[in-house]
Amino acid sequence: MGKGGNAASTIKPVAAPTDFTWDTNDEPHATRRKLISAKYPQIKSLFGPCPRTKYQVAIAVSLQVAMTFYVHDKSWMTYVVAAYVFGGTINHMMMLAMHELAHNLGFKKMLYNRLLSLLANAPLGVPAAISFKRYHMEHHRYQGEDGVDVDIPTIAEGKFFTTRFRKFVFVCCQSLFYSLRPLLVNPKAPGLWEFINYASCIAFNSFIYYFSGWSGLCYLFLSTLLGAGPHPCAGHFISEHYVFVKGAETYSYYGPLNLFAFNVGYHNEHHDFPFVAGSRLPEVRAMAPEFYDTLPQTSSWIGVLYDYIMDDSINAYSRVKRKTLTDAEKDKLKTE
Secondary structure, three states: OOOOOOHHHOEOOOOOOOOOEEOOOOOHHHHHHHHHHHHOHHHHHHEEOOOOHHHHHHHHHHHHHHHHHHHHHOOHHHHHHHHHHHHHHHHHHHHHHHHHHHOOOOOOOHHHHHHHHHHHHHHHOOOOHHHHHHHHHHHHHOOOEOOOOOOOOOHHHHHHOOOHHHHHHHHHOHHHHHHHHHHHHOOOOOOHHHHHHHHHHHHHHHHHHHHHHHHHHHHHHHHHHHHOOOOHHHHHHHHOOOOOOEOOOOOEEOOHHHHHOOOOOOHHHHHHOOOEOHHHHHHHHHHOHHHHOOOOEEOOHHHHHHHHHHOOOOOOOOOEEEOOOOHHHHHHHOOO
């Protein structure tokens, strides 16, 4: 994992953790947000949606639909390569479009963001957009909170994914664990919009099956599985919050893959200012460089995946957790 800024002055873990890192302090982003806002009040001018998002989603979904026809009669090798290189990249981009829209950064009106998120969700083959929004907001408000933040692996994952081979399996199947973890850690009853999400996915899958058969459907599912697994773009799942440097729980990546990822690599900037669209996150860093240039950074998402698998001092336990909420407060969140 490449690091920048004052990373050399921090301490890298030397032994594989057997438990999460428990922190009694508040998550760092609220404090930095206050400091930056006080020094640079003009940063509020960066708040708000990006008008390009709807066009990016429409083009990406259209390309994936076209690809379901293209791969119909291709060899298995061409089929798999297309699903990995093209489909995996597009579907991962749509996952991150769902992330943008969960923050209402596509339109000013929440309804329009929800509808566009359903479209972005369509080529993934499985319903995710609405549930993701509910859980992701808690990831921001209660980062690392035990029993609330489902971005953090379970104890079972921490105990099992310890060897290099098992960590490789974890990387390949991240989408499966991300989808099942909420049901185990913080289950919520589905609401109306979840059922709309289910219906929209069934309708889109039926459309694909009618016009391109099982070949088209399997292409979409394979694109999702590969795009969220051993794919360069999926490195952000690991790079964002896994503790590669002791004392740092969020890392930014400023490399070229941000072009396909709505700048989600600017992750410290995003957590500090979640109301800033991805297209303007570089401006946050440019406006307040002294707050970001000294933080540990990720230089390569591919490198992060390699380091996570091969570095024996890193595993699924390499996350920061905290306990700040009462059981009653956690129970209330299950209904939101």
